[in-house]
Amino acid sequence: MLSLAVVTSAFVFSISFMLVLLFGILLPGYLLKRALVPRVPFTSLVSLLVSFALGIGIINVNFLSLGRFQISLTALNIGIWHLVFMAIIFAYLRFKKIAIIERWEPLLETKREITVAALFIVFLFFIKVFYLSGTVLPTSTDLGHHLYWSKLTTDTAALPVYQKQEIIQNENGAYAISEPVPIADFIIGEHLPLSFIHLFTGASYFGTFPLLFLFLLNIFSVLALALLLYTVGVSITKEDGWKRIRSSTFFLAGLLLFGGLFALASPEMKFVSGGVIGNLFGNFFIPLILLLFLRALSEKSAPFLTLAMLLSAVLAYTHHLSTFILLFILFFSALTLLVSWRKFFWSQAKEWLALLRKPSNLATLAGIALFAFFIAIPTYLDTNAIDTAVGAPTKDTRTGLSLAQLTASNSAFKLGFAFFGLVLIVSTRTFRKNLASALLFGYGAVLLIMTLAPHLLLVDIPSARIAHYLSFPLGLLAAFSVLSLLEKSRLQIPDKAWAMKSPYFLGAATIVWLALIAPGLEDNGKTLPIENQALFVQETFEAARYLEERVGPQELVLKDHNFIEASDTWMKLFFSRDYNYPLSRSFFKRYEDNPDREHCTLAMIATPNAPLGKQCFQDLPVRFLVVNPKFDYAQFVKSPQFSLVYSSPNVAIFQFNPPTPESQN
Amino acid sequence: MRTYFLPLFILFLFFSASFFLTLRQELLFAGGNENLVSIGYVDPKNSAEFFISHQATTPRAVTIEYRTPDQELRTETITLAPQEKKVFSSPAPSTFITVRYHVTNTEEQILTLYKK
Numbered sequence: 001m002l003s004l005a006v007v008t009s010a011f012v013f014s015i016s017f018m019l020v021l022l023f024g025i026l027l028p029g030y031l032l033k034r035a036l037v038p039r040v041p042f043t044s045l046v047s048l049l050v051s052f053a054l055g056i057g058i059i060n061v062n063f064l065s066l067g068r069f070q071i072s073l074t075a076l077n078i079g080i081w082h083l084v085f086m087a088i089i090f091a092y093l094r095f096k097k098i099a100i101i102e103r104w105e106p107l108l109e110t111k112r113e114i115t116v117a118a119l120f121i122v123f124l125f126f127i128k129v130f131y132l133s134g135t136v137l138p139t140s141t142d143l144g145h146h147l148y149w150s151k152l153t154t155d156t157a158a159l160p161v162y163q164k165q166e167i168i169q170n171e172n173g174a175y176a177i178s179e180p181v182p183i184a185d186f187i188i189g190e191h192l193p194l195s196f197i198h199l200f201t202g203a204s205y206f207g208t209f210p211l212l213f214l215f216l217l218n219i220f221s222v223l224a225l226a227l228l229l230y231t232v233g234v235s236i237t238k239e240d241g242w243k244r245i246r247s248s249t250f251f252l253a254g255l256l257l258f259g260g261l262f263a264l265a266s267p268e269m270k271f272v273s274g275g276v277i278g279n280l281f282g283n284f285f286i287p288l289i290l291l292l293f294l295r296a297l298s299e300k301s302a303p304f305l306t307l308a309m310l311l312s313a314v315l316a317y318t319h320h321l322s323t324f325i326l327l328f329i330l331f332f333s334a335l336t337l338l339v340s341w342r343k344f345f346w347s348q349a350k351e352w353l354a355l356l357r358k359p360s361n362l363a364t365l366a367g368i369a370l371f372a373f374f375i376a377i378p379t380y381l382d383t384n385a386i387d388t389a390v391g392a393p394t395k396d397t398r399t400g401l402s403l404a405q406l407t408a409s410n411s412a413f414k415l416g417f418a419f420f421g422l423v424l425i426v427s428t429r430t431f432r433k434n435l436a437s438a439l440l441f442g443y444g445a446v447l448l449i450m451t452l453a454p455h456l457l458l459v460d461i462p463s464a465r466i467a468h469y470l471s472f473p474l475g476l477l478a479a480f481s482v483l484s485l486l487e488k489s490r491l492q493i494p495d496k497a498w499a500m501k502s503p504y505f506l507g508a509a510t511i512v513w514l515a516l517i518a519p520g521l522e523d524n525g526k527t528l529p530i531e532n533q534a535l536f537v538q539e540t541f542e543a544a545r546y547l548e549e550r551v552g553p554q555e556l557v558l559k560d561h562n563f564i565e566a567s568d569t570w571m572k573l574f575f576s577r578d579y580n581y582p583l584s585r586s587f588f589k590r591y592e593d594n595p596d597r598e599h600c601t602l603a604m605i606a607t608p609n610a611p612l613g614k615q616c617f618q619d620l621p622v623r624f625l626v627v628n629p630k631f632d633y634a635q636f637v638k639s640p641q642f643s644l645v646y647s648s649p650n651v652a653i654f655q656f657n658p659p660t661p662e663s664q665n
Numbered sequence: 666m667r668t669y670f671l672p673l674f675i676l677f678l679f680f681s682a683s684f685f686l687t688l689r690q691e692l693l694f695a696g697g698n699e700n701l702v703s704i705g706y707v708d709p710k711n712s713a714e715f716f717i718s719h720q721a722t723t724p725r726a727v728t729i730e731y732r733t734p735d736q737e738l739r740t741e742t743i744t745l746a747p748q749e750k751k752v753f754s755s756p757a758p759s760t761f762i763t764v765r766y767h768v769t770n771t772e773e774q775i776l777t778l779y780k781k
Binding site: 009047108207542624647648653 | 684712
């Protein structure tokens with residue numbers, strides 16, 4: 001019921017969240033930006049995004065530094081460190097007489113453009129909030145996994161050690177729980193910002209703040225893409241002598257295309273509600289870093305290079321796959337430029353290297369290296385992790401998608417226009433000899449190859465994951481080709497007011513835009529949720545609370561991932577004993593696909609009275625089983641070894657009673 | 666003012682979205698609570714007592730059924746106060762306890778407990 005208490009609670013939380021965002025993330029990032037690049041002209045939106053990105057980096061550095069020196073990661077210590085950092089930066093700015101408030105370049109030129117941008121942004125928020133309003137409950141498996149580590153950090157006030165215990169079988173055939181083994185798939189930068197927000201808002205991990213943070217990342221990704229398109233537009237409109245379409249139009253086109261419609265439709269919003277934290281960070285950082293590199297090289301600006309390198313380092317500590325993709329994009333863009341514009345490339349190479357040799361950039365590189373060697377190195381930077389990503393594809397899910405599969409995940413229109421954009425760049429002299437087009441081409445081409453034929457690049461990563469990254473360059477290329485067509489066709493008509501006098505052109509343009517955006521609306525329609533799962537979530541959490549108070553220190557819990565209606569992965573946040581606690585009966589297909597995988601978790605629930613089930617219960621101290629009684633009930637009821645000790649409509653807890661010598665006789 | 670507008674506007678929209686989504690979650694949870702009911706042994710190791718707990722904001726009737734060792738059916742109907750958790754003494758071990766939670770006059774949830 002909508003009571004004053006509920007409204008007040010939501011309002012107070014929202015205020016505290018915004019205060020942490022403004023003063024804990026944006027302000028430190030902004031101050032650092034002023035100190036690093038005081039004389040660089042930014043637009044207000046680029047300034048916002050760079051401040052946010054640097055703020056995330058500062059949080060990671062502070063946590064990692066304090067953790068390295070065994071200082072407790074409490075709100076007080078982190079807060080003091082943050083304040084000290086800001087005070088040092090502030091003092092530096094005053095000493096160097098650098099103004100705190102920077103002057104921003106205008107991004108949009110007319111009031112009408114600002115109004116259109118505002119409307120597009122409202123539309124962006126509306127459609128995304130509408131989607132999220134049905135997925136706002138803590139149900140996502142991935143988010144549950146990630147938040148375990150964030151919560152572990154704040155509960156223990158120490159950096160998490162990414163490890164888990166597993167069921168193993170020794171030489172005698174007996175099952176046991178292993179010593180903790182390292183997990184390579186989690187990267188610390190995914191978790192520390194959430195720990196930071198929890199520390200300073202006091203909000204529960206089961207509340208909305210994780211989802212809101214990911215939503216913010218998604219919004220900023222849209223802006224980063226639109227701004228990258230704008231930066232490309234600035235270069236192209238100038239060098240190709242465009243008369244009608246301005247660079248601001250590129251920004252507006254980016255806002256419309258990427259904002260809530262097809263390019264960021266179902267996969268991205270599913271990432272937000274699904275808690276795919278690393279990918280969302282990558283989706284934000286990659287276009288922003290590319291924008292900074294583009295400006296650094298085209299304007300020969302050392303400060304932009306500094307920012308690009310710093311943010312690349314922040315990404316490296318946040319998501320391994322995105323960092324891997326970024327490196328490929330940069331390499332391929334350079335290769336594109338080298339092939340298409342060899343003379344220019346070599347003539348500029350010296351100046352670009354000179355940028356790198358500037359003291360600020362050498363100091364940045366040295367700082368990153370020192371931090372990596374003496375404070376913390378990304379955990380995935382070991383031979384095993386690199387070996388598993390590089391090489392010939394090892395599974396059929398990594399051998400590339402077909403064109404049909406690609407069209408299913410990206411609309412045919414977008415794909416068609418994107419291919420046209422690639423052809424346009426290759427076939428137009430001005431575009432072939434343009435840095436921004438080289439970046440666009442390299443970005444699109446390398447991801448197309450990685451998606452369709454990964455073996456050519458020795459990439460051994462699930463192709464569906466790579467395909468998610470492809471959505472962005474396809475959107476950029478599609479927007480570029482549509483705007484190019486508009487500009488070139490307009491040049492044939494001398495009259496400035498031609499569009500208003502040509503209903504045929506207006507009609508054609510409307511049809512084209514509708515065709516581009518319609519599949520995205522359909523995409524959004526498919527991902528709009530329909531169920532209210534609040535009751536299921538509460539039932540799972542109540543069962544977890546029941547067990548949390550009653551399970552012994554040496555006892556194990558096994559839960560089912562197949563039939564429990566919601567949030568079973570989040571149970572680990574209640575126990576906080578191990579990443580794999582409670583043990584989990586995984587999806588049935590995983591056992592079929594991997595016969596070498598332990599089958600105890602399957603047998604103990606599915607066939608507890610069969611020989612394997614009995615052996616597993618004998619060897620492992622599993623005491624409680626959490627299942628959905630509508631699916632798993634009869635096999636326990638008919639056994640003398642199981643009692644039903646807790647019951648709710650969709651979650652039940654069975655207790656295993658080890659057989660006594662008398663009962664066995 | 667023109668240059669400041671977009672970032673401020675975006676942050677304002679985000680604040681509004683935060684407030685709306687947080688309110689939405691709280692309302693969803695409150696709605697889910699209305700039908701949240703569970704039963705369980707207070708101490709699963711000795712099963713001397715069991716509880717019935719619900720989060721409905723209105724009183725709800727529950728009927729407890731079990732058979733005595735003589736196979737006599739015992740039935741007891743009580744009313745739980747809003748959001749009450751009530752503890753009962755368990756019948757003899759190895760007894761199936763059936764609890765009928767009356768959501769409405771026509772709708773009920775049936776839950777069971779037993780200790781072997």
